Amino acid sequence: MTATTTEPIEPVDPHSSTNHESAQSELGRGWARFKRNKLAFGSLIFMGVLIVVALGAPWLAPMSYTEQDLTGRLLAPLTDGHLLGTDQLGRDVFSRMLYSLRTALMIGFAAELVALLVALVIGLWAGWRGGRTESLLMSFTDVMYAFPTYLFSVLLVVIMGRTVFAIILAIGIAGWVTQARLVRAQVLKIKNFEYVEAARSIGTGGVAITVRHILPNAVGPLLVTTSFAIPGAIIAESGLALLGLGVAPPTPSWGGMIVDGYTYVLAHPHLIAAPLALFSLTVLAFTWIGDGLRDAFDSSEEDSA
Amino acid sequence: GSDDGGSADNNDDSGAGGSGDEPQRGGTLRQSMLPVTLLDPAVNANYSFGQIMMIGLWEGLVVADANDPIQVVPGVAESWDISGDGLIYTFHLRGEARWSNGDPVTANDFEWNWKRILTPGIAGESSPSYNRDRISVVGAADYMNGEIDDFSSVGAKAIDDATFELTLEKPDPDFLIYLSQFWALPLHPATVERLGDGWLDPENWVSNGAYVLDEFRVNLGAVLLPNDHYWDKDNYYIDRWEITFNDGGTTADLLSYQSGDLDITGRIEDDLEAVTTSDVADELMSSGTNQYRHLIALNSRHPALHDIKVRKALALAVDREALGGVGKPAIPGKSLVPGDVEGSDEVPGVEYDLEAAQNLLAEAGYPDGEGMPTITILDFQTSPWVEAIAEMWRKNLGLNVVLDIVELGVYSEKLNVPVHPEDYVGFMVTNNSVQPPTVVGAAYNNLQPIRTYGMNLSPPEAVDDILDELGADVDTAQIAAKLDGKRHPEVEQAVELAREALAQTDPEARTSLAIEAAIARDESYVSIPALWGGYFLLVKPRVQNLKPWFHTSVMSTKGVWIKQ
Amino acid sequence: MLAYVARRLVRLVLSLIAVSIITFGLLQLVPGSFSDLAEVGSTALGDQTSGDGGGDSLASRYGDQVPAWEQYARFMTGLVQWDMGPTFKYPQSSVEELMGEAFLVSLSLAVPATLLTLLVAIPIGMVAAVKKDKLADYGSIFTLTTIQALPGYLFALVLVLVFSVGLGWLPVRGWAGPEYMVIPVVALAVQPTAMLARYVRSSMLEALRDEYVVAALAKGGSRRTVLVRHVLRNSLIPLVTVVGPIFAALATGTVFVEVLLGIPGLGRLFTLAARTRDMPLLMGTTLFFALILMVMNLIVDLVYGLLDPRIRHQQRTSSRWRRPRRAGLLPASQLVDSRTQGGRDDGGGGSETPSPDVSAADGTEVRR
């Protein structure tokens, strides 16, 4: 076989001059394609609203999330000015839901940030250095991969306590493994691209190549997995809550609300329905965004775009 | 000596169903409980559920009376004599008592079992079910400690096949009640000797109770079938007793119960509220209230809680009527002696008095809560009533209150801290019972080991001195001894009174001293009582004639029948 | 081939040792010991007895006074002899006995759940792929993504509420007969089904893009024949890389569903062990989990090799993995990575398949 492998008949023709008008970066093109995906774009807007609501919870929530009214417990929605009723301690479910949103988003984003940081350090390091460093790091990753994820979360929460911070760390640290593998795979892939070789031939150093050239081009897939991992982290918190290891009260969290609500599921279904609905919508929004991102960055899907 | 014996026939008492129908034979009783890990009465079985099964599988000399919590009725012993000085108990075994393999139950079997219970290493010296602090059979403690090896010097002897004798060190009016508890149930000596641990296998099962074990699966459940050789089998109507183990929480059980998969469940304690708000609330059965939920002050270097005025203010600021609403079906509990305990009406307890509380706090130097440290409430699970108390303190006293809900392991570690630092000031949440349900039983609670019972509210320096003196690895009893005289005076008094009460042999004096001790304990405000409750079961109406034995949280199936 | 398996086995053992060390190390950090907890439990759990005090005779074997390394050594020696001894919580049963029973339970759910997954997911994925960009495709993708995104325990809840509480057709919880298996099996299968169906779809689409499909059509094959003989076959081969981990995840038990539905499976045992600090049981279950996962990965790789002649060839001809060159084929793990990226890692995820050896710094030249 010779080196003259012409590109297979790939319908999108890089030589064509049709797209000369709009100057776009890789990310820019992804964004353009992403915008065309109505579901994903809608989800993004919804997410924006959620973030605003979460940030504005102290102003938006009609009541404090801790304030109890022992005479007005387990009220049905729309009674006594409680939009979604009250819980077993007479606290306003709606207000608690808004604050839970805050907790959830905080956990989702922060935990993934932790996971991503660890993953980037390990993945980039292993992928770029190769050799012994890589086998060592990847063996470690493989071992961690064989661990049940939630064992880690459970033990870490136990060690660090049920604070939001601890739960973020617990979920983040338990979740870096897949990301690290992905980063490494990306690095290995990109490392073999000619432009990395080209950068080396120019005299660019290893770190600079990794940070300036490999990382930006690995961002697409990472963005995708991250947007899937964020709802994963939110779900993980609710799972911990199910085991009695979620965020400690009185800080409201969806996991806690769902667990509490499940207790009253037959007599007062509204207690579980409302948080569960918002929880599911949030998780779904992230998923749709992730899906949209994947389609936007996956060049093999281009023909459908 | 007097013969308290007599045949107990509970059948004529109406049970849960409240109908006067003739009992019907047959049917399966399906019950759910926390997983039982081990069915050896001699080894510590902390879970009441295990005891429910044990009480069905074996029969001791005497049996608790379902109708009167502080009385016993004959079991294997048809009758018994008590010597005039109250020290020697002679039990006359009934001739028709049989093991499930047909062997007769003899006094030698009991002697063998007593030896087993007391032998170090078999039952496990670290977890004796036999409580040497409270039951004082001659020589038993020494034998257990390994100080004597000759069992013949222990006061537990078979006189002949049908006569068994126990000798006490000092008279104890509650002795028979203790004896009715699960730890005194007899194993079949021959089987245990032949099989070792294999006796636990359902295939090899031999016991002398109303049931035999047909199936036992870890974490899953057990099946009990009637024992054909049981002498009183006519009073047991159920064909099959199916037990499922559930560690999945209340809701799961409640749903099973509601959809008709279960007849009885006791797995509802975590979230009684879910039950009381459900449509099966009226099927909830409760034993008498001999439990109390309270907050115990933790020792801290911060002076606030060392001031009785502050503690009293906190106790007075709790609106127990409101708590009763949150903690249903538990009821407001104003004292550390629950309402159904004999003599409790003489203990006045704490009343809600907001004004007094605010004044006290001001007097102590914290007007409107100013200057008070953050109060932490330590717990390992969330309970609405605790959150409610926190909110009351915040609202009524202007305090900063946080809940420190931690995982059980962390909880246990925090309890092990003898003195918390300045910034950790607060209480732990706990639930205790008075056993036996008498004020004298309550007096025992005054003497409980320090770290779990908060009687160590002593000046931190005193605690430090003791720890320095004793080193790190000392047991709680030693510390308790060293603490004498160094506690805060109000605490000291409560301990002293309890000691006196227990040392008394005269029942009347004993009771009145115990009442004084209980009042002293309440008034030391080391524990803040909140709620009283009993042991709760959800029981389907078709299950007739069921009576929980409230003082041991156990129920018996004697006389229980299922309406088809 | 044999050399390959042997090498993998050696690695597996080393990994297991690493897992055991990490688990044990973490346990040392965790506050509270079994006896502490038992003691607190006896008084604080709202469960009263006359007997006070706590602890266990076992504590003397693994108790506080025994140095950590010795406890570890004792456990590991036991493990090697397949006699891990009694657990703290169940002094009368041995770790291996408990795990064996629980594993059987988990297995009897995992097998039907996996089968159900395959039976449902493959047709759905196929239809979606063939009807790409049509309503059926959008509809199914929408539904599948939704299902995949939601927390797994939700389905168990819904099923219980509808079929047990609402309709009363099935028992709410427990483990006593075939009727008790329906809800857990379905609940367990829902998410893997969604994931697998999506996987089948993209795998099919990928295969459909391949030129040999056109080639087969150009030879005169009907669409159906080509679909079945070439596309389906080729796109199902990579499925083993997903089905393996799915099965492993199911067979190691799924805590939430087990706890919720009262199934005495491995997941519950494991959670119990973690919560009560039952060291032997926790070590045993963790190692067992890791073992299953790794063995499944090994099986996946071998099966993948059996099914895919290219990889079979590699496994046969070299004792070590070589990056397949110029043949346009990727190691199985990368197939998984590239296609399931996005799926949350619920135990599925990539297997550690033939990839690792792309590693050498001088990785072979890859052309675009």
Added chain:
Amino acid sequence: MTSAHAAAPANVTGAACVPEPRESALLSVSDLRVSFTKPRSAHSTEVVAGLSMSVPAGGSVAIVGESGSGKTVSMRAMLGVLPDTAHVTGEALFEGRNLVGMPEPDLRRIRGTGIGMIFQNAMSALNPTRTLKVQLTEHLRWHGIASGAEARRRAVDALDRVGIPDPERRIRMYPFQLSGGQRQRAMIAMAIVAGPKLLIADEPTTALDVTVQRQVLDLLQDLRRDGLAIVMITHDLGVARYLCDDIVVMRHGQVVENASMRSFISAAQHGYSQHLLDTALDVTTAVGENDIDDDPVEDVTATTALAHPSPGVGGDQAELLVVRDLAKVFHGRGGDVTAVTDLSLTIPRGETIGVIGESGSGKSTLARLITRLTEPTAGDITFGGTDVLRLSGKRLKAWRRQVQMVFQNPYGSLLPHQTVAANVVEPLRVHKVGTKAWRRERALELLTMVGIPESRADQYPRQFSGGQQQRVAIARALALEPALLVCDEPTSALDVSIQAQVLELLQDLKERLGLSMLFITHNLAVAQRLCDRAIVMANGCVVEVASTDTLFTRPQHPYTQALLAAVLPIRAELPPRSGVTAALDRVPVEQEGDLVEITAGHWVRTKRSADDFAKPQVLTQKGLTQA
């Protein structure tokens, strides 16, 4: 093949222009149009806009045209194997029946049995997980031609016919177990096993080495002799000419010229065809034709002899780069691969050295070794007197300024996330040359120099055509004003016409800037055009070194001779077939013998001594001078 019609201008429509009457043509296409609709939109693009052509029974037609001109699509449209998004109109009569709009079952009967198709990339067109047997026999069964043992026998026959040795054994193999050439043959066997009358070959040799390409083409020629009609899609005029009688030139989905091959070569009518012919490079060889350069041979030998005392011995300051006994062994998992061995060469200042050889001969490895992207296993590299291999850290970085590289895949070698200007700035930035503003200035200057207007400097690489991308890459390589430019097949990923532009640019730069170049290619014509001297590599070692003129006129090593023989000239007379096959058979691929200087500057790897060459060399020279 009637030249009468060849002169006719592009036959865009109408049957009148089709050479043979419809009935006698095997395939006759008129006004075939294909458009694609985008999913979820009503918008559609026409990619084939009226194709007309005809193929007589047993005839052969080449379809040529640049990439994307609709060659593949139109052929697939006839067979009805395009995706659902395609909309086909027009007429394609095969044996008198219109294939367009024919019901699927009828069409299916024609596929395979009436018309067979060969695809460009055999690896992707053969199902990787099924054996040859399955793939060769399944459609025999579908069409009811044969099944079981009979089908198998036919398949074995077909394999035998396409020249796959030991077909009985190979039929049980999987595609990946065959070599590239064998795969392509298997592909052909699959297409012919059901006995079609027409074979559509879609660039069947583009992915192959010249020598293998030649063998496959010979095979197709044999099939033609047996009466099979062939439509050959290609972008290589040499291939088209070698195999076909008629030619159809396509551009932008339209036919611009439809003529007989002979008249096309001699007198292409359409401007685009003319352009194609002009830009197509042709090798002038001594093997086929004694086509001599204008320069007197002696002169060439003399100058090269002066400039290159020895490829193995360097040291003179006139030498920019001296490589001595370089070797590279890759320790692969399946064993060691010797990519380069015992390689010595010198690059004098201002000269361009070509490196030619088949795939896998170690060309790229050599480039990477010289640029220190890969560390050699053994050997020395001296650059302007400094020992390159000793350099590290800052000094290595500084040295890198002087050696720059241009890669094969222009898009792949540009940073996709940066604009082209930023790409050109990158080396300046890395080496901290100048201020930010100055760098940009310089980048724009360089871009203008390579023909990219300033206005497009801030666009991303993806928005440029391949040729433009390669220009950017060249601009980047020149940014640091290197002394040596290493080009690793910089044009082989490009279309023929674009390739010519890039080569022109390089030629121009070389002359203007006095660059030294190491130019790697497997395209002999390119090497001949651009290089002063060339190295022929086989199996990691140098088999022949000479000035390009010498090399192309008087190749000495059998391997070189085989390479040259396999070249398909466009204008020159075709070499005799027998000679080629013979030459190919002679190719020794061992790395034995020593490099022997047979005349000044002409080195050949041989076991013989230089004296053995004396005679033939003189003879050749003589012959040449005489001619």
